[in-house]
Amino acid sequence: MAAFCKGRYRFRKTVFGHILSRNLAGKYDYDLVVVGGGSGGLACSKEAAQLGKRVAVLDYVEPSPKGTKWGLGGTCVNVGCIPKKLMHQSALLGGAVKDAAKYGWSIPDKVSHDWTSMSSAVQNHVKSLNWGHRVQLQDKKVKYLNLKGRLMDEHTIVGTNRAGKETVLTAENIVIATGGRPKYPAHIPGAMEHGITSDDIFWMNKSPGKTLVVGASYVALECAGFLTGIGLDTTIMVRSIALRGFDQQMAGLVTAHMASHGTQFLWRCIPKKVEKLPSGALQVTWADTNSQCEEQATFDTVLWAVGRAPETRSLNLEGVGVAHNKDTGKIIVTEDEATSVEHIYAIGDIGEGRPELTPTAIKAGRLLARRLAGISSELMNYHNVPTTVFTPLEYGCVGLSEEEAERRHGKDGIEVYHAFYKPLEFTVAERDASQCYIKVVCKRDGDRRILGLHFTGPSAGEVVQGFALGFQCGATYSDLLATVGIHPTCAEELTKLHITKRSGLDATVTGC
Amino acid sequence: MPVALLNMTQYEEVKVRGYDEFCKAVSERTGKDIFAYFSGDKDAQGVSWCPDCVKAEPVVRGELAHLPEGSVFVYCQVGDRPYFIANDSLFPHNSWKDPNNEFKKVLKLSGVPTLLRYGTPQKLVEEECFKPELVRMMFTED
Numbered sequence: 001m002a003a004f005c006k007g008r009y010r011f012r013k014t015v016f017g018h019i020l021s022r023n024l025a026g027k028y029d030y031d032l033v034v035v036g037g038g039s040g041g042l043a044c045s046k047e048a049a050q051l052g053k054r055v056a057v058l059d060y061v062e063p064s065p066k067g068t069k070w071g072l073g074g075t076c077v078n079v080g081c082i083p084k085k086l087m088h089q090s091a092l093l094g095g096a097v098k099d100a101a102k103y104g105w106s107i108p109d110k111v112s113h114d115w116t117s118m119s120s121a122v123q124n125h126v127k128s129l130n131w132g133h134r135v136q137l138q139d140k141k142v143k144y145l146n147l148k149g150r151l152m153d154e155h156t157i158v159g160t161n162r163a164g165k166e167t168v169l170t171a172e173n174i175v176i177a178t179g180g181r182p183k184y185p186a187h188i189p190g191a192m193e194h195g196i197t198s199d200d201i202f203w204m205n206k207s208p209g210k211t212l213v214v215g216a217s218y219v220a221l222e223c224a225g226f227l228t229g230i231g232l233d234t235t236i237m238v239r240s241i242a243l244r245g246f247d248q249q250m251a252g253l254v255t256a257h258m259a260s261h262g263t264q265f266l267w268r269c270i271p272k273k274v275e276k277l278p279s280g281a282l283q284v285t286w287a288d289t290n291s292q293c294e295e296q297a298t299f300d301t302v303l304w305a306v307g308r309a310p311e312t313r314s315l316n317l318e319g320v321g322v323a324h325n326k327d328t329g330k331i332i333v334t335e336d337e338a339t340s341v342e343h344i345y346a347i348g349d350i351g352e353g354r355p356e357l358t359p360t361a362i363k364a365g366r367l368l369a370r371r372l373a374g375i376s377s378e379l380m381n382y383h384n385v386p387t388t389v390f391t392p393l394e395y396g397c398v399g400l401s402e403e404e405a406e407r408r409h410g411k412d413g414i415e416v417y418h419a420f421y422k423p424l425e426f427t428v429a430e431r432d433a434s435q436c437y438i439k440v441v442c443k444r445d446g447d448r449r450i451l452g453l454h455f456t457g458p459s460a461g462e463v464v465q466g467f468a469l470g471f472q473c474g475a476t477y478s479d480l481l482a483t484v485g486i487h488p489t490c491a492e493e494l495t496k497l498h499i500t501k502r503s504g505l506d507a508t509v510t511g512c
Numbered sequence: 513m514p515v516a517l518l519n520m521t522q523y524e525e526v527k528v529r530g531y532d533e534f535c536k537a538v539s540e541r542t543g544k545d546i547f548a549y550f551s552g553d554k555d556a557q558g559v560s561w562c563p564d565c566v567k568a569e570p571v572v573r574g575e576l577a578h579l580p581e582g583s584v585f586v587y588c589q590v591g592d593r594p595y596f597i598a599n600d601s602l603f604p605h606n607s608w609k610d611p612n613n614e615f616k617k618v619l620k621l622s623g624v625p626t627l628l629r630y631g632t633p634q635k636l637v638e639e640e641c642f643k644p645e646l647v648r649m650m651f652t653e654d
Contacts, residue, residue, distance in 0.1 A: 128633030135640065138649050 030054045032372065033157055033171035035149035035315070038074015039358040040348030041177035042133060044365030049140045051373040056169060057137065058159050060148035062311075064199040065184070065192050071130030072137075072144070075179050075349075076358040078126055083202035084222055086122045088390045091229020095392075099429035113230040115207035122202065145169075149178075151320040154343040173372055176315065176322075176331060176339070176346040177365065180308040180356070185214075190274035194282050195302040198223065208232065209300030212284055214271055216242040218389045220305035221254065225391040228263045235264040235299070237271060237286065243389065247401035250454050253435040257393035257456075260432065269295070274302055310350050320344070325352045335379050337368050345372075355385055386468035388461035393435055396464030398471045399452035405441045414451065415444045417477065417497040421509040423458055424488045438493055440480065448477035455494070463491045523579040529553070529589040531614040537586055538630060545583040546630035547651065550621055552608060553589045561593050562608075568625040568641035575644055578651040590615050590624055 032048045034041045037059025045057040061078075063069040070078035094113060101107045137144045147159030147167060157174060159167045182197035198219050201208065209232065213224040216238040224236040236258075243251035259265050268289045275283045281298045288295050310329045317324050323332045323340035330352035337345045345368060348354070348361035363380055370376040386398035405414050417440045422433040441452040453467055470479065485492025499507045526537045538546060549572055552562030560566050579585060591608045608615075608624065615621045628635035629650060640646050 124633055131632075131634045134649065134653070135636070135646060138645055139640075139643070 028155060028170040028172050030056045030143070030169065030171040032056075032173050032175065032369070033058065033149075033169050034175045034177055035157065036074065036177035036179055036311075036348070036350075037072045037133070037144070038177060038179050038348060038361070039076045040179075040361030040365040041074065041175065042072075042137070042365075043362040044175050044177065044347060044369045045142045046136065046140050047366040047369035048373065049142045051369065051375065053369075053373060055141075056143035056145060056171075058145050058147045058149040058157070058169075060146060062148070062181075064181075064197065066196055066200045068200045068203045070203070071127065072133045073126075073130055077129045077133070079199050079202055081358055082129065083122050083126055084198075084226075085390060086125065087118065087202070087226040087230075088222065090118050090122075091226040091392065094229055094231065099425075099431070102429050115230070116205060118230070119202070119205060126202075148314060150314055151176075151316045151322070151344070153320055154341050172343065174344045175337075175365075175368065176344065176350055177348045177361070178311040178315065179349045180310045182219075182304065183307045183309045184304055185271070185306055188271055188273060190276070190282075191271075191302075191304065194274045194276050195304050197304050201303055208303070210298075211235070211301040211303055212237060212282075212297075212299040213303045213305055215305030215307075216240075216244070217305055217307065218243060218246075218391075219308075220303075221258065221389065221391045223303060223305060224263050225258055228258070228261065229392055233264075234262070235266060235297075237266040237269050239270055240268065246389070246395075247397065247403065247439075247452070247454055249402060249439070250395055250397065250437075250456060253437055253456050254389065254391050254393060254395050257435040258391060260434075261392055308349070308356070312350065322346075328352060330354075336371065337364060337380070355382065355387075357385065357387060360385055384468065384472050386464050386471070388464060390461070393456050394458065394460035395454070395456045396460030397452065397454045398464055398468045399450065400441060401452060401454075402439065402441050405451045409443060409451070413444050415442045415448060415477070416440070416501040417442065417499065418501055418507045419493055419497055419499060419509050420507055421457070421490060421493045423490045425458070436490070438497065440477070440494065440497055442477045450475050450477065450480070453494070455490075457490045459490075463494075466491070467494065522581045523576065523583045523585050525576075525585045525587065527587045530591065531618075534586065534588045534615075541584050545580055546586060547579065547583060548586040548588055548626075548628055548630055550588050550590050550615065550624050550626045550628075552624050553592045562624050564623075564638055564641070565625045568627075571642055571644050572625075572627055572647055575647040575651055578648050580651070586630075590621075 031053035032055045034045045034057045037057050041057055045055045049055045059072050061069045076082060097107055097111050134144065145159055147161050150158045152158055155170050157169045157171065159169060182199055184192045186192065201223060208227065211227050211232055211234050213220050213234065213236045220236060221242065224234050227234040242255050255265065270287045270289065272285045272287055277283050277298065281300060282302050283296060283298050284302060285294060285296045312324065312329055312331065321341050322344055324330060325332060331339055331346040331350050333339060333346050333351040337347050339346050347364045347368060349356045354360065360382060367378055367380050384398060386396065388394055388396040402416060419438050421436055421438065423436060426433045436457045439454040440450055442448040442450050450471060453464065453471060455463055480495055480497065483495045485495040493509060499505050528534050528537050551565040551569065552560040554560045576585060591613065593608050623638050625641045626635060626637050627641050627647065627650065634650055636646055636650060
């Protein structure tokens with residue numbers, strides 16, 4: 001049960017309060033003020049403005065401990081999805097260039113990668129997105145303020161600029177969409193002074209060099225993945241398991257692929273301290289729980305990917321009575337995205353129990369704007385959300401993991417169809433396809449409804465997106481079999497699944 | 513008492529025609545904040561073949577007072593539009609419709625009018641140039 005943290009002002013939600021706010025309607029500076037200009041905040045504010053509301057959005061980036069900062073657009077645009085996918089692409093292209101030789105191209109023996117060329121191209125694209133958002137806000141008549149927002153009461157926000165000057169804004173409704181920031185393991189000496197996070201890696205102008213990535217989240221795996229792919233000596237240190245919360249068999253395939261393609265793994269190791277040597281290199285000391293020994297090695301860069309914390313510290317949630325989870329720090333929200341304080345809502349990563357994904361934040365933001373404008377009562381559907389991990393071997397999925405399906409329906413209540421397949425493109429390129437795998441978890445009885453769908457392989461995101469539609473429509477195993485495949489593709493293997501885990505038969509796809 | 517309107521030139525305006533002249537003007541002003549406005553050529557009567565450019569120019573000129581101190585405003589005519597549609601090789605070198613023209617290939621201009629801040633991703637294209645608030649935003653923000 002989540003630990004609540006209630007503020008002093010919960011009693012304010014009285015009838016008197018209602019009457020007072022109704023009388024004050026029209027006397028607010030804005031109909032809606034959104035705190036946070038990321039995926040959720042921008043979508044919400046633009047939708048509200050389009051519906052004729054007077055809207056302001058406050059966006060402010062507190063520089064990272066290393067001093068990195070960025071423009072409008074939030075995590076996704078600046079230090080998340082966008083630069084990540086571009087750098088992942090950069091790494092994939094390195095692999096493609098090597099394959100090209102087998103396909104008849106004459107490629108020089110030594111193909112090298114220049115970090116600075118890649119990062120400046122990526123940063124230029126991100127900056128064009130910052131500008132694009134600025135133009136859109138201006139165009140849609142959303143007031144943009146580069147201020148750090150703090151709640152005063154359910155209708156008042158104080159915005160502070162970089163110089164410390166304060167501006168007071170009043171609004172009929174407030175939406176908090178401040179997202180999260182990477183955590184530092186503050187208890188590890190040297191962690192903050194010498195290490196960086198995902199906030200910094202994409203903005204580095206010179207190569208991170210030999211890198212240690214600490215963590216086993218998708219952020220850790222994706223970063224370690226592209227760093228390895230562009231030719232850097234990369235090690236990943238995992239305390240226990242990788243991709244916690246994801247299907248563990250699939251997580252194993254993802255990490256096995258990374259390990260056999262150049263990423264060094266330090267399993268069950270815990271960092272103890274980070275020291276800077278006179279040469280400038282970083283010496284990391286860690287405890288190897290397998291051998292019970294202490295180990296040491298030097299790296300040029302240490303990247304912490306040990307989790308993200310909600311950006312609520314300076315919001316004054318307690319002062320206004322916005323209930324939040326004491327452990328996670330996230331804001332408790334209802335299915336309406338409402339908080340414990342009337343007129344204050346929260347969307348995106350900041351909400352307790354919400355997926356930390358851009359598309360859900362955007363959709364929730366738009367639906368909320370429509371509900372606040374009174375033109376709709378549609379709530380955000382957080383079920384059946386597909387997602388993809390952009391590791392060197394991509395992993396896309398929708399629905400339940402096999403473990404979760406077993407928990408809910410029992411091992412005897414599910415049927416798992418699976419196949420190891422080989423992408424056609426891998427044949428000539430002589431690429432290892434050992435971890436290319438598909439798994440569809442179905443209910444064993446009735447129409448064998450699909451409970452979860454999992455795919456590792458090239459362009460996993462593109463493949464799973466289409467199947468997510470089927471999933472949303474309640475597709476069954478029979479629907480899958482009734483679907484004709486497109487040949488030759490990897491995706492068609494889903495329509496041909498027939499070996500069950502239960503049978504114990506070899507699941508390797510043979511021939512056409 | 514009447515107030516005299518002073519022409520406060522806090523920016524430099526440079527008029528160029530064609531890609532080579534544009535490059536020369538920019539290379540002579542390295543380190544400066546350069547705003548470039550690209551328009552279709554004007555005829556002898558001073559009217560451009562590009563109707564959007566005709567519409568946008570007064571809007572852009574109306575906001576020039578907001579240019580940052582010490583910046584440069586380059587007014588660049590990009591070329592003429594041929595009056596026939598034919599194959600690439602028949603297009604004169606400085607024709608706007610020629611897909612090989614350097615404005616499109618090197619500066620990545622997709623159309624005229626375009627207002628951009630040189631060396632940054634900040635740009636306003638076509639109808640965006642009709643909006644004074646957008647022009648002012650580009651001139652006044654970082």
